[in-house]
Amino acid sequence: xxxxxxxxxxxxxxxxxxxxxxxxxxxxxxxxxxxxxxxxxxxxxxxxxxxxxxxxxxxxxxxxxxxxxxxxxxxxxxxxxxxxxxxxxxxxxxxxxxxxxxxxxxxxxxxxxxxxxxxxxxxxxxxxxxxxxxxxxxxxxxxxxxxxxxxxxxxxxxxxxxxxxxxxxxxxxxxxxxxxxxxxxxxxxxxxxxxxxxxxxxxxxxxxxxxxxxxxxxxxxxxxxxxxxxxxxxxxxxxxxx
Numbered sequence: 001x002x003x004x005x006x007x008x009x010x011x012x013x014x015x016x017x018x019x020x021x022x023x024x025x026x027x028x029x030x031x032x033x034x035x036x037x038x039x040x041x042x043x044x045x046x047x048x049x050x051x052x053x054x055x056x057x058x059x060x061x062x063x064x065x066x067x068x069x070x071x072x073x074x075x076x077x078x079x080x081x082x083x084x085x086x087x088x089x090x091x092x093x094x095x096x097x098x099x100x101x102x103x104x105x106x107x108x109x110x111x112x113x114x115x116x117x118x119x120x121x122x123x124x125x126x127x128x129x130x131x132x133x134x135x136x137x138x139x140x141x142x143x144x145x146x147x148x149x150x151x152x153x154x155x156x157x158x159x160x161x162x163x164x165x166x167x168x169x170x171x172x173x174x175x176x177x178x179x180x181x182x183x184x185x186x187x188x189x190x191x192x193x194x195x196x197x198x199x200x201x202x203x204x205x206x207x208x209x210x211x212x213x214x215x216x217x218x219x220x221x222x223x224x225x226x227x228x229x230x231x232x233x234x235x236x237x238x239x240x241x242x
Contacts, residue, residue, distance in 0.1 A: 002087065003032070003173065004119065004150040005040035005069070008047060008054035009061045020177060021049040026057065029065040031174065038078060041089035043071030044119040044151065070117070075107050083195050086111035088144075091119040094131070096138045104143045112198045116144045121152045121169060124183075128156050128168040128241070136166045145200065146191070154183050155234065157241030158205075165191060165205060168241075172212050173223050180218045185226075185234045186210040209234035 007022030009029055015021035032040065040062070048055055062069045070076035071089035078085050086107040090100065107114050116139050121132050128136075128149075136147045140161055147166045149156070153175075156168035171186040188208040194201045209226040213219045226234055 001035070001037045002039045002041070002115075002117070002148075003037050004044060004117070004170070005032075005042055005058070006044055006046050006150075006175075006177070008050045008058045010050050010054040010057035012050040012053045012057060014053075015050050016048065018049070020046075022046045022177065023050050023054060024176075026061045029061050029067060032067050033065050037067065039068035039070065039076050039087060041071045041087070041117040041119070041150075042069050042074075043089035043091040043117070045091060047071070047091075073103075075103065077107075077111055083113065083193070083198065084111040086114045087117065088114070089117040089119070093118070093120075093135065095135065096142050100139075101142045104139070108143050112195065113145045113193065113200060114143065115146045115148060118147065118149045119151045120149055121156070123151065123153055125152050126154055126156060126237070132168060133159075136168070137161050140164045140166075148189075153181070155185055155187060155237050158189075158207075158238060159241055163203075165203065173210070174221055175212050175219065176221055178219060181212070184212045184216070184219070185230075185237065186212050186223060187234060187238060207235060207238055209238075 009024050009026045068076045070087040076087045139147050149168050150170050152169040153172055155171040159166040167189050173186050187210055190206040192204050209231040210223050211226050212223050214222045214224045
């Protein structure tokens with residue numbers, strides 16, 4: 001299980017000048033371990049809200065709690081049933097740079113499957129931009145096997161390009177940045193991989209529709225699995241690229 005860690009875990013008081021400088025207590029890492037989140041991306045527009053000290057504290061805390069992390073120049077490798085999965089994360093690149101291409105190539109030498117996690121897109125936009133689509137396709141052309149995205153705070157559609165899955169926006173999940181978002185739809189995206197002799201032979205995915213709050217009139221920071229009409233609406237939203 002991977003997720004986007006949207007903000008530093010630190011006690012650093014100094015912050016960049018912006019409307020919403022985030023931080024969380026270091027012990028909030030227990031939210032990840034108690035939820036069996038094995039790794040997080042730290043490449044997003046809030047990861048440096050408390051400057052380098054906040055980033056350093058976050059990495060040290062994740063190390064302490066045994067949570068893997070990746071982002072920018074840092075990759076992460078997780079072995080599952082003899083198969084090595086590699087993860088890279090980037091925030092708002094305009095294109096796949098030479099450094100990113102080299103990072104994908106080098107990680108492919110060490111792993112059997114490479115996932116690139118992007119923080120990208122436009123907030124509250126239900127459609128991936130042409131830039132997102134071009135970047136996702138170029139990333140797979142560069143050798144990645146899967147692309148996952150976040151930042152818009154709402155769900156965007158999914159796509160398959162050259163047999164490789166693209167998940168444009170996972171939306172929020174456990175989200176403390178807004179006490180009552182107008183759109184509380186979310187999902188857990190599950191991908192199953194089949195390998196023969198360490199070569200990917202097939203994949204299939206499952207979408208678990210969720211809401212970021214167990215009550216509809218406010219955000220209580222307790223995600224739940226959606227049912228009934230809520231589930232139908234979310235599935236339709238995800239399965240349709242606008």
